[in-house]
Amino acid sequence: xxxxxPLIKRLLTGExxxxxxxxxxxxxxxxxxxxxxxxxxxxxxxxxIVSNETQTVYYVGFYEMxxxxxxxxxxxxxxxxxxxxxxxxxxxxxxETQGRExxxxxxxYIRSSEIMACVEDNxxxxxxxxxxxxxxxxxxxxxxxxxxxxxxxxxxxxxxxVRQPNAEQQIFIATGKIDYLIDVIxxxxxxxxxxxxxxxxxxxxxx
Amino acid sequence: MxxxxxxxSGLFKNGAERLALLGxxxxxxxxxxxxxxxxxxxxxxxxLKKLIAARIVWRPDEQQPLMLRxxxxxxxxSMVADESRRQINADVAEKLExxxxxxxxxxxxxxxxxxSIAERQMQRLTELVHDLSGQFEEAIDSLWHRLNNDFGFVSxxxxxxxxxxxxxxxxxRLLDGLDLIVFQELIEFAENSSTLRKLLVSQLQLRVSLxxxxxxxxxxxxxxxxxxxRHQQSRTLLVTNMAAxxxxxPQYQPACYPERREVPSVFNIAASLSLQASIALDRPVDRxxxxxxxxxxxxxxxxxxxxxxxxxxxxxxxxxxVAARQVALKMDVEDFYVFAAGQSGPVSAxxxxxxxxxxxxSEIWLYQxxxxxxxxxxxxxxxxxxxxxxxxxxPVNDLRIILDVSIGVRGK
Numbered sequence: 357x358x359x360x361x362p363l364i365k366r367l368l369t370g371e372x373x374x375x376x377x378x379x380x381x382x383x384x385x386x387x388x389x390x391x392x393x394x395x396x397x398x399x400x401x402x403x404x405i406v407s408n409e410t411q412t413v414y415y416v417g418f419y420e421m422x423x424x425x426x427x428x429x430x431x432x433x434x435x436x437x438x439x440x441x442x443x444x445x446x447x448x449x450x451x452e453t454q455g456r457e458x459x460x461x462x463x464x465y466i467r468s469s470e471i472m473a474c475v476e477d478n479x480x481x482x483x484x485x486x487x488x489x490x491x492x493x494x495x496x497x498x499x500x501x502x503x504x505x506x507x508x509x510x511x512x513x514x515x516x517x518v519r520q521p522n523a524e525q526q527i528f529i530a531t532g533k534i535d536y537l538i539d540v541i542x543x544x545x546x547x548x549x550x551x552x553x554x555x556x557x558x559x560x561x562x563x
Numbered sequence: 564m565x566x567x568x569x570x571x572s573g574l575f576k577n578g579a580e581r582l583a584l585l586g587x588x589x590x591x592x593x594x595x596x597x598x599x600x601x602x603x604x605x606x607x608x609x610x611l612k613k614l615i616a617a618r619i620v621w622r623p624d625e626q627q628p629l630m631l632r633x634x635x636x637x638x639x640x641s642m643v644a645d646e647s648r649r650q651i652n653a654d655v656a657e658k659l660e661x662x663x664x665x666x667x668x669x670x671x672x673x674x675x676x677x678x679s680i681a682e683r684q685m686q687r688l689t690e691l692v693h694d695l696s697g698q699f700e701e702a703i704d705s706l707w708h709r710l711n712n713d714f715g716f717v718s719x720x721x722x723x724x725x726x727x728x729x730x731x732x733x734x735x736r737l738l739d740g741l742d743l744i745v746f747q748e749l750i751e752f753a754e755n756s757s758t759l760r761k762l763l764v765s766q767l768q769l770r771v772s773l774x775x776x777x778x779x780x781x782x783x784x785x786x787x788x789x790x791x792x793r794h795q796q797s798r799t800l801l802v803t804n805m806a807a808x809x810x811x812x813p814q815y816q817p818a819c820y821p822e823r824r825e826v827p828s829v830f831n832i833a834a835s836l837s838l839q840a841s842i843a844l845d846r847p848v849d850r851x852x853x854x855x856x857x858x859x860x861x862x863x864x865x866x867x868x869x870x871x872x873x874x875x876x877x878x879x880x881x882x883x884x885v886a887a888r889q890v891a892l893k894m895d896v897e898d899f900y901v902f903a904a905g906q907s908g909p910v911s912a913x914x915x916x917x918x919x920x921x922x923x924x925s926e927i928w929l930y931q932x933x934x935x936x937x938x939x940x941x942x943x944x945x946x947x948x949x950x951x952x953x954x955x956x957x958p959v960n961d962l963r964i965i966l967d968v969s970i971g972v973r974g975k
Binding site for chain 2: 426461540555
């Protein structure tokens with residue numbers, strides 16, 4: 357158990373463990389026995405290890421739903437829901453500035469300087485960055501593109517959506533929490549039967 | 564052998580000359596490959612004629628510019644592994660037919676005793692068998708190449724999906740083609756000729772089984788990659804459409820999942836704890852370590868409190884609380900001086916202390932008043948005078964005790 361001490365601490369501080377931010381820890385968590393051992397330890401705190409449907413991230417959730425747990429979950433839930441649109445808009449913004457055909461996925465690199473270069477010569481992207489960074493989630497009050505991008509990545513790092521391997525360089529790697537975000541919106545879409553398609557029209561016709 | 568070279572020598576000379584044409588005009592021809600047509604002004608009339616005669620370039624019809632012949636384009640595409648134009652030839656039946664004919668031709672010549680013809684037929688047959696195998700090798704190489712750069716030769720995800728589907732069809736046709744090679748039939752062809760048996764059966768069989776397993780591996784990778792492409796496509800659409808939905812419905816609130824009996828795991832996230840630890844003073848064994856840590860700590864230079872160019876303190880600051888009290892004491896003493904400066908006559912320090920309900924020990928208060936007087940800047944000092952009310956502590960010695968201090972302002 358002793359060897360998992362540091363991992364348990366990280367989980368308790370709200371970290372999402374995926375193969376990008378810690379491949380060793382992630383591998384340990386994939387093992388049923390290890391998870392069981394950590395769960396036993398967390399049990400006295402009314403916690404257990406939870407993962408998303410695709411098992412790309414592991415995090416700590418409640419073991420038993422009592423009133424206290426539910427009220428805490430309620431707060432988290434409100435935060436998640438209010439952060440959905442800014443995060444989705446950020447994903448779209450990344451896709452456009454990086455000239456990618458598809459949405460960012462875990463393991464993708466993001467170079468802040470490239471985004472900056474792209475935004476600098478594009479008035480409409482500047483406007484969108486301005487809008488995005490001033491959203492409550494990112495909460496940036498500056499007009500400078502540089503500071504706006506810095507604040508956005510700072511917040512994303514805080515929330516675990518990206519990892520910065522070298523503190524001196526503005527290069528980030530998308531983590532498995534992006535997958536978690538996608539799982540959340542897919543879950544809501546399915547549960548609430550929202551008219552949000554994820555298959556191209558042509559394919560549907562073929563079916 | 565001599566009479567065989569003469570018909571071939573014309574062929575050899577012709578072929579070599581035409582190959583040389585390719586080298587000589589490589590730049591313009593390669594440009595033709597990239598642009599899709601040949602820039603006729605880059606060549607002389609004479610050269611163009613030669614290139615057309617060599618079947619390197621052609622004019623598909625009168626209206627069209629000159630272009631590389633399809634075989635030339637294919638050759639270049641294969642040489643540079645240009646997957647957007649590389650062709651995969653999945654036709655096996657035709658090759659097998661040729662092999663059958665050649666075996667027959669060889670057998671006829673052999674039984675007639677025409678050994679030199681038989682030998683040439685055997686050589687052609689060997690080429691055909693290698694051709695058949697090479698056809699698969701080329702196809703497999705092309706497929707791996709496309710896989711390894713993620714179909715990078717097309718830009719959009721949709722095109723990648725289409726290219727992947729096309730490649731999967733090619734693999735299926737190649738696998739069907741491999742099935743056409745029936746070894747029972749080839750064994751019969753070989754009869755009792757060991758050369759034929761070696762060529763058609765043992766060598767080919769080995770190759771075919773290698774190709775078969777390579778193709779299955781390619782197929783698996785294509786299917787996996789297709790799943791990945793589809794997954795990416797679906798994520799991208801989901802993100803786009805969900806963002807659009809949320810923008811259109813800014814007030815949208817989903818059901819309250821944390822209140823469900825079974826909370827879905829995506830929303831079962833414990834709030835983060837902040838874990839803190841402090842120094843344990845109850846374990847003597849740790850003392851050495853703690854002492855070392857303390858020594859290793861960078862020295863904190865305490866900024867002097869921003870109180871006027873102050874007097875030293877009567878109490879040595881031991882910790883922050885004491886230091887704070889020290890500062891408060893100094894401030895009160897300064898206030899006393901300010902008050903005294905505004906009065907016409909002398910002011911008693913003790914009187915001021917009680918009047919203002921200040922909570923200082925009288926002895927400490929007096930000390931601070933005296934210290935403050937002594938440390939007044941030289942320019943200010945002459946403006947004040949100080950008098951101590953003293954009494955002798957005992958008749959037997961000269962110890963004097965200060966009872967009170969009065970501060971007054973000198974008249975101008």
